[in-house]
Amino acid sequence: MKQSKLKVSEVGQYVSQEYFEQHTNCYKENFPGTASSFTIPKSLIEKVINLSPQVKGIRFMYGLADQLNPNSIRILLIPCSARSEYSIGNQAILIKQGYYDHLGERHSVLQTCELISTFVNDIKRRDQELNYKEITRGGFFGKKKLLEFIKDSQGDQITLHFSYKEEIIHPILEFQKENNSLFSNWSQPCPPLCGGKSEPEEILEEENDDCLATAAVSKIHQQSSEKVLDLYRVFRDNKLLDMKGGAIYYELYYFISPYVSCYIDHQTNKTDLLKSIYYDKITPFHHLLVEHKYEEALAFLKDTLSEWVEDYQVEVIEL
Known part of the structure; x- marks a missing residue:
């Protein structure tokens, strides 16, 4: 950023x-x-x-x-x-x-x-x-x-x-x-x-990254992160937008990612949180893409994004 x-x-x-x-x-x-x-x-x-x-x-x-x-x-x-x-x-x-x-x-x-x-x-x-x-x-x-x-x-x-x-x-x-x-x-x-x-x-x-996947992958892979991220980009650009509901979750990822990334960046256990995202969310998603299980990958993406919305949304009091 x-x-x-x-x-x-x-x-x-x-x-x-x-x-x-x-x-x-x-x-x-x-x-x-x-x-x-x-x-x-x-x-x-x-x-x-x-x-x-x-x-x-x-x-x-x-x-x-x-x-x-x-x-x-x-x-x-x-x-x-x-x-x-x-x-x-x-x-x-x-x-x-x-x-x-x-x-x-x-x-x-x-x-x-x-x-x-x-x-x-x-x-x-x-x-x-x-x-x-x-x-x-x-x-x-x-x-x-x-x-x-x-x-x-x-x-x-x-x-x-x-x-x-x-x-x-x-x-x-x-x-x-x-x-x-x-x-x-x-x-x-x-x-x-x-x-x-x-x-x-x-x-x-700044060292921060508004893209949550980039931040998590970079924390684990460091110098080789671009190679890992390329697999997700290919899915995003060549598969996701053509799938039913894919465009909605494309938008949802980019809509919520900066806020979640910013929240994590301000936590004292930032590294642990990013590692948890990598191993619990990104790694299973990665395996589905490698195996060309794109419908399952989209379903996993939907569940992950819905979970993040639920976990990180705030309730406001209107005056």
Whole structure:
């Protein structure tokens, strides 16, 4: 994982009217016939920010409720934590009660990942040249910036617009101020992990890894970890997405992995926990892949991810 001089809570910036029009029009041209703007109550954004002291910002993620209806898009408000104040990556907090969409409806962790996978598959269907793994799932705004935007603007809601630039679907937030609009652009896209370099700031390397399997395998195999991980990547890229329900669990792994990895990283028995994951979860999964038992491997993956969600999710008290 990387760090930046920019605090994670301050991610987000204003953009010009010209920038807004250029890139929102680009989205409409590339994905015609689909909804491209969504209203979100300010009170809902504030509620999500206040769910936990861990919240450093909100990841606005994209879901699709009905695969046959490209206009059934749901904007999912995912509260995120971070390893440090200056982390570039962020982690979706695993909340037992689930996550709100822009309509105020709530979805469990698994339902959220199903919505995301349906959206990504729809984008992939529309543009076959796009790589499934690299399609944008959402964008992150820091807590401090969001609260500033809300305070500086009028009305009781904001509008999120889809824009498109360099094969990335950017969320742009529009706020009303007197007779003008203020447009705020994202800084961190999530395809599927939210850890890319976002600003031309000085970058410092950290030893942590947001991918749980990579962290566990590296702890055991060290120098030869890439060879071991390649087997899982081949299954992910060439088998999993074509299996029934595979895309949902693809999304679920990347959705929960950073949060679980971060939790483990802060424990005094970190090494023992990673070894337990390796021997109890990764090794049996590895054997199934070696034996080409892919359906059994998917079933094992489902059980493992469901167990991690149950073990690491937190219950929040809403005010």
